[in-house]
Amino acid sequence: MKPVLGNSLAGKNIRYLLCDTWGKTEPELEGGEWVQSPIQCLDRAVETKPNIIVVRFWQMPIREREALVDLCTTLKWNSYTRKIPVLALLHAKHRGLIEDLQHADVDFARFFSERSLNSGRMIEIIGSLGAKDRVERQLKMLCPYLHYDAIDAKCEMILCGAYKDRMVLGGKWLHKMCETGEHLHCEYYLKPRVKS
Ligand code: SF4
Structure with a gap:
């Protein structure tokens, strides 16, 4: 280390x-x-x-x-x-x-x-x-299912990869759950519905 x-x-x-x-x-x-x-x-x-x-x-x-x-x-x-x-x-x-x-x-x-x-x-x-x-x-603090999709040259949409990239993330949920150690308790993290 x-x-x-x-x-x-x-x-x-x-x-x-x-x-x-x-x-x-x-x-x-x-x-x-x-x-x-x-x-x-x-x-x-x-x-x-x-x-x-x-x-x-x-x-x-x-x-x-x-x-x-x-x-x-x-x-x-x-x-x-x-x-x-x-x-x-x-x-x-x-x-x-x-x-x-x-x-x-x-x-x-x-x-x-x-x-x-x-x-x-x-x-x-x-x-x-x-x-x-x-x-x-x-x-380590960030959820591994966070996924980013470019909208244009400057903006990106943040999506949940554990919900088949169908859930757009933002606001409190993003900051308090997906971008913290709390993601370990998220229901989608625990039971992901990934793309087949
Ligand atoms: S914390 Fe939950 S909602 Fe957020 S990206 Fe991870 S699995 Fe998806």
């Missing part, structure tokens, strides 16, 4: 590199550098070797989201950057995305829905990273 890198970073004079293509970050980041594209992120990561790289996902077109996943994959495969921990900041729980992050070997995922981001919040998030933020751990 990988060590909990988050704890070892706490209290250090952290140098972080943040990739936020949304542009909702305070321009002057204490202890950090903000870049707005995956290419810039890769360049700066190789050049400056930060303590941690933070990649921010938000409600973006699916292709842009995939480009950020590709960035994470490259960072973890590149011999110059693979040892640098990567944290994905996610605006919402999305099982498909978290599975992709796991395949990319991303270290941490944290949910962060606030629009703007500043140095204080960044340091607080990085300093409090722990085992609960491990990508594998985050994935």
Whole structure:
């Protein structure tokens, strides 16, 4: 099992590199550098070797989201950057995305829905990273039957794979049952009616 890198970073004079293509970050980041594209992120990561790289996902077109996943994959495969921990900041729980992050070997995922981001919040998030933020751990909390179907380039419908993909999920049920450990008690999870 990988060590909990988050704890070892706490209290250090952290140098972080943040990739936020949304542009909702305070321009002057204490202890950090903000870049707005995956290419810039890769360049700066190789050049400056930060303590941690933070990649921010938000409600973006699916292709842009995939480009950020590709960035994470490259960072973890590149011999110059693979040892640098990567944290994905996610605006919402999305099982498909978290599975992709796991395949990319991303270290941490944290949910962060606030629009703007500043140095204080960044340091607080990085300093409090722990085992609960491990990508594998985050994935375990989400129902494996969550299924996403693209409606257009930006929007997806969330469906229950345990109900033949016929039940659209949303609202309280999604957030309190499907996206938490409570899914283990869901009647559809316990007795799935999967497609034949
Ligand atoms: S309705 Fe139940 S089985 Fe379907 S995704 Fe939600 S928790 Fe899982």
